[in-house]
Amino acid sequence: MSAVTASLCSTLLFVGLFVFVSADQENITAKSGQNVTLTCRAPNSNIRAIEWSRADLGDKYVLLYRDGHFDAANQHPSFKNRSDLQDRQMKDGDVSLILKNVMTADNGTYKCRVIMSGTNNEHICNITLSVVDPPGQTGGDTEDGSVGLIVGLVVSAVLLLAVVVGFLIYRKHQKGVL
Numbered sequence: 137m138s139a140v141t142a143s144l145c146s147t148l149l150f151v152g153l154f155v156f157v158s159a160d161q162e163n164i165t166a167k168s169g170q171n172v173t174l175t176c177r178a179p180n181s182n183i184r185a186i187e188w189s190r191a192d193l194g195d196k197y198v199l200l201y202r203d204g205h206f207d208a209a210n211q212h213p214s215f216k217n218r219s220d221l222q223d224r225q226m227k228d229g230d231v232s233l234i235l236k237n238v239m240t241a242d243n244g245t246y247k248c249r250v251i252m253s254g255t256n257n258e259h260i261c262n263i264t265l266s267v268v269d270p271p272g273q274t275g276g277d278t279e280d281g282s283v284g285l286i287v288g289l290v291v292s293a294v295l296l297l298a299v300v301v302g303f304l305i306y307r308k309h310q311k312g313v314l
């Protein structure tokens with residue numbers, strides 16, 4: 137594994153840790169292709185409805201839960217099969233959203249509105265997600281490696297040829313003398 141690959145791996149690891157550590161903060165940064173968790177916790181689990189939304193989605197939701205079920209009809213198509221609650225039981229009021237395989241189009245500010253039963257209380261979470269494309273893949277790295285290998289082979293072949301030719305000239309020269 138080359139240094140570039142190693143540094144790429146540690147960068148990904150770092151981003152992974154960052155996503156984890158910053159779970160309670162309002163801004164999350166991820167690379168496209170990652171799964172991210174948008175953390176939101178309601179005061180308790182007496183939850184009547186959960187509306188995960190993003191301002192530019194119109195009247196569709198990232199995820200909508202109400203009347204005891206997940207409402208797929210009102211879910212925006214780009215989030216179908218990609219979003220889910222971290223804990224469908226919503227234990228201890230955990231209404232965090234898991235977003236799989238994020239892409240740059242997922243960039244934006246997400247709002248979670250939790251409507252609590254009993255009182256008219258609601259709880260709101262606000263999280264900004266920034267998705268960045270990973271810069272220059274390992275392709276250049278691999279290319280460098282094979283270029284190095286080819287150069288090495290050519291140099292070796294030239295050196296070997298020089299030695300053989302030199303040896304033949306040397307022997308011819310010796311024969312001539314003898």
Ligand SMILES: *[C@@H]1O[C@H](CO)[C@@H](O)[C@H](O)[C@H]1NC(C)=O
Binds near residue numbers: 161162163
């Ligand atoms: C989130 O980012 C915005 C600007 O993009 C900044 O104003 C805000 O302070 C950040 N919040 C946190 C918790 O880092």
Ligand SMILES: *[C@@H]1O[C@H](CO)[C@@H](O)[C@H](O)[C@H]1NC(C)=O
Binds near residue numbers: 169170171236237
């Ligand atoms: C994202 O989650 C899916 C399914 O839960 C899993 O198959 C995939 O490997 C995860 N991707 C990453 C980058 O962790």
Ligand SMILES: *[C@@H]1O[C@H](CO)[C@@H](O)[C@H](O)[C@H]1NC(C)=O
Binds near residue numbers: 216
């Ligand atoms: C979501 O998953 C279901 C069943 O796994 C599948 O039938 C459907 O085509 C998928 N929808 C999208 C948009 O990928």
Ligand SMILES: *[C@@H]1O[C@H](CO)[C@@H](O)[C@H](O)[C@H]1NC(C)=O
Binds near residue numbers: 245260262
């Ligand atoms: C959420 O963030 C957006 C953009 O930063 C802001 O306009 C909005 O007022 C915030 N909402 C709440 C409930 O904090």
Ligand SMILES: *[C@@H]1O[C@H](CO)[C@@H](O)[C@H](O)[C@H]1NC(C)=O
Binds near residue numbers: 243245265266
């Ligand atoms: C959207 O992504 C770009 C980089 O691709 C970033 O600079 C910008 O801050 C992001 N915007 C939001 C609202 O996350």
